Amino acid sequence: MKAIKIPEKTVTRISIYLRCLEELEHEGTASVSSTQLADRFGLNSAQVRKDLACFGQFGIRGLGYYITPLRHSLEEILGLKRAWDVALVGLGNLGSALMTYKGFHEKGFKISAVFDRDPAKIDRRVEGVQVMDIGAIVPVIRKRKIKMGILAVRAAGAQAVLDALVEGGVIAVLNFAPTQLTAPDSVKIQNVDLSALLKTLSYHIAQTERPNSRTP
């Protein structure tokens, strides 16, 4: 496979296609056309064809795509054919919930290092993983060659933690801390601000239920 850098939006769509294929495979479907795929999952069929064409000739005219081999190819493209070790920083409410989330592991992401600053939590084992002091981030990440980190810390400490992860060699970060982080261009950060999403929803309800609300 040629190592071509693909735009981020394409990668996001590829991962969505992969979910659709998993769904169809789960139902026992063997092949699917781009039109069927589009109709079923609300996608754009021309976009599907264009995106998949970036990676090679997967489709067969008049038939569509064989689901299992296409799924394998997309997994290969997305780097899902191997398990990634992940470092989780922050074992508060969210970090603890994330430790119990088996979906990471199912998708090939293994939380194999956990860090917190609270002395009461350090050296405890959570889901089989020993909690370490955040001061140990750089050497541990470096030694274990961990490339991915999950930030579940408060906004105030998030940048310092990210800096340590990056210094240790992390290049991909899932950030739940409600703050904008800066990192070198070589580091990919995906932000999930659950609290902001919830507040937007709460605002929508408050707005809808408020009497005399008017649309602009």
Next chain:
Amino acid sequence: MKAIKIPEKTVTRISIYLRCLEELEHEGTASVSSTQLADRFGLNSAQVRKDLACFGQFGIRGLGYYITPLRHSLEEILGLKRAWDVALVGLGNLGSALMTYKGFHEKGFKISAVFDRDPAKIDRRVEGVQVMDIGAIVPVIRKRKIKMGILAVRAAGAQAVLDALVEGGVIAVLNFAPTQLTAPDSVKIQNVDLSALLKTLSYHIAQTERPNSRTP
């Protein structure tokens, strides 16, 4: 307070400002200027002033904003001054992890109804809440006047579940199902596709580690 409908992007920013204020309040700060706020959290100070001006005259020239009263005002605007009951649908890996997440409750969101389709889970109690069959969504939501739902189901069943929530009266949805959902304009949906985010990160690592990768 006048009931003016504010653009969604403003609402999102307001909820980010609120997090920043909480952070400063936590540190014992009493007042902050828009410039300090912007510098500290990587915001745009002109945007901060403009956004807050939408809701009234909060700032004091030369001093800035008093943090605690401003926080209260923003909470009021976002509808955070009351607790919202939330219905969670889907008690798989993610749903179970979300049940253990205490952050919802802290922010005034109480998961008070849980639905699943698996007979083995129905009638069990999870974190003190009895699991009900998804067939009961409409009457239960309607009776309890629940306005917010969290979808943690597979993509295949998500639209049917959303339809039931909406029929029951839900108008705000946090959707973790990896699929595009359609609902009436009066219903606000926020999507979080954790799996897609992880795959994008995984792709970034695979791409970086692959030899001979080239930038377009």
